[in-house]
Amino acid sequence: MEERERANEEEGVVWNRETVPRVLEIVSTRLPQRDLISLLLVSPWIHRTLTSHPSLWLVLDFREMNNAGNRLVSTLSQLRYKHVKQISLEFAQDIEDKHFDIIKSKVIFLAIVCSFVLMPSIGEVEMHMVRIKFQSLVCAVGVMGISMLLLPDNACSDSLQNLESLNLNGCQKISDRGVEAITSICPNLKVFSIYWNVRVTDTGIEHLVKNCKHIVDLNLSGCKNISDKSLQLIADNYQHLECLNLTRCIKLTDGGLCKIFVKCSYLHSLNLYAVSSFTDEAYKKISLLTELKFLDLCGAQNLTDHGLSCIAKCNNLVSLNLTWCVRVTDEGVIPLAEGCTSLEFLSLFGIVGVTDKCLEALSKFCSSTITTLDVNGCIGIKAYEAGEILGRQMSLMHGNMR
Numbered sequence: 001m002e003e004r005e006r007a008n009e010e011e012g013v014v015w016n017r018e019t020v021p022r023v024l025e026i027v028s029t030r031l032p033q034r035d036l037i038s039l040l041l042v043s044p045w046i047h048r049t050l051t052s053h054p055s056l057w058l059v060l061d062f063r064e065m066n067n068a069g070n071r072l073v074s075t076l077s078q079l080r081y082k083h084v085k086q087i088s089l090e091f092a093q094d095i096e097d098k099h100f101d102i103i104k105s106k107v108i109f110l111a112i113v114c115s116f117v118l119m120p121s122i123g124e125v126e127m128h129m130v131r132i133k134f135q136s137l138v139c140a141v142g143v144m145g146i147s148m149l150l151l152p153d154n155a156c157s158d159s160l161q162n163l164e165s166l167n168l169n170g171c172q173k174i175s176d177r178g179v180e181a182i183t184s185i186c187p188n189l190k191v192f193s194i195y196w197n198v199r200v201t202d203t204g205i206e207h208l209v210k211n212c213k214h215i216v217d218l219n220l221s222g223c224k225n226i227s228d229k230s231l232q233l234i235a236d237n238y239q240h241l242e243c244l245n246l247t248r249c250i251k252l253t254d255g256g257l258c259k260i261f262v263k264c265s266y267l268h269s270l271n272l273y274a275v276s277s278f279t280d281e282a283y284k285k286i287s288l289l290t291e292l293k294f295l296d297l298c299g300a301q302n303l304t305d306h307g308l309s310c311i312a313k314c315n316n317l318v319s320l321n322l323t324w325c326v327r328v329t330d331e332g333v334i335p336l337a338e339g340c341t342s343l344e345f346l347s348l349f350g351i352v353g354v355t356d357k358c359l360e361a362l363s364k365f366c367s368s369t370i371t372t373l374d375v376n377g378c379i380g381i382k383a384y385e386a387g388e389i390l391g392r393q394m395s396l397m398h399g400n401m402r
Helices: 002-027 033-039 044-051 068-075 097-118 124-149 176-183 202-211 228-237 254-263 305-311 330-339 356-366 383-390
Strands: 059-061 086-088 165-167 191-193 217-219 243-245 269-271 294-296 319-321 345-347 372-374 395-397
Touching: 068 097, 097 176, 176 202, 202 228, 228 254, 305 330, 330 356
Parallel strands: 059 086, 086 165, 165 191, 191 217, 217 243, 243 269, 269 294, 294 319, 319 345, 345 372, 372 395
Antiparallel strands: none
């Protein structure tokens, strides 16, 4: 009996020492970080294996968490997060400008200390400059902030040098000041998202383009206080931009959008959902976006058939949302079908000016690619004929289909 128990124990040790690490090496690349953190509590063997795996410390996920600001400051002070690549604060609570000020100030503080230590000799002038910098630091973060800078495990000096993705969606208390503070220490940022923030203005975008030169994915959805000045800054500085979301940015005009079309020719995704201010004049130059695959124009009430014929020159379009583009008719959709033969998704929801004629064109030119067509509310399209005209298996959305 004892020998059997001893054999089982040895087998368990071998399993934990050899099999568990191999299994975790496979699953750790597929599981969300929060699930991996939960696994740390399962057993010492799993804890030991995961904590030694570098990928665990490349992501910080504070989505919807309370006290997120203090958590972020504390976490970034740990050496294990020295090479973090992604930070998500989406809809996190209690995250404010002051937290980004503290993180930035840690970098400045350590830079001051390092410069002081590395100086072979220091005179009165140099000491005066160090004193001025330190006093400025105290003014910026306060005494409490300085106390946090003095934490013994402070690792913030370069912990964000490798950061590539920063999600600030729904962080309503972050302003231009916070954007300046955090982006100033993230020089290699590629993805920046600040959905639904009404405090950020053109000044915040100015800080972004100054500090982060490698942005390829930018989400400004719901940032209602940015204007054409921001689009000018983006066009001038991010000519390799691939994804841009301007949903509900209501202060933008044709002039600003045209600057994006002229200079950001690598765009493959453009979201203009609920921006009704743009007219056909803006879309005259959209054909310059030769790589464009995804375009959302839901609610573009000033878009007419003329503007849609310009969009039809974007031959690589795969997904197009024309929901509630109420001035569009068959005269615009037919050339779209002829020019965009790679369309997979098309929404004509709520457009009363389209008829079965546009379906015939879509069937003729896009039948081999289109998989989803939304014609809900298109009263000019006969539901019982739509399937026959398209003549293939696809997802056809129509409120009157039986």
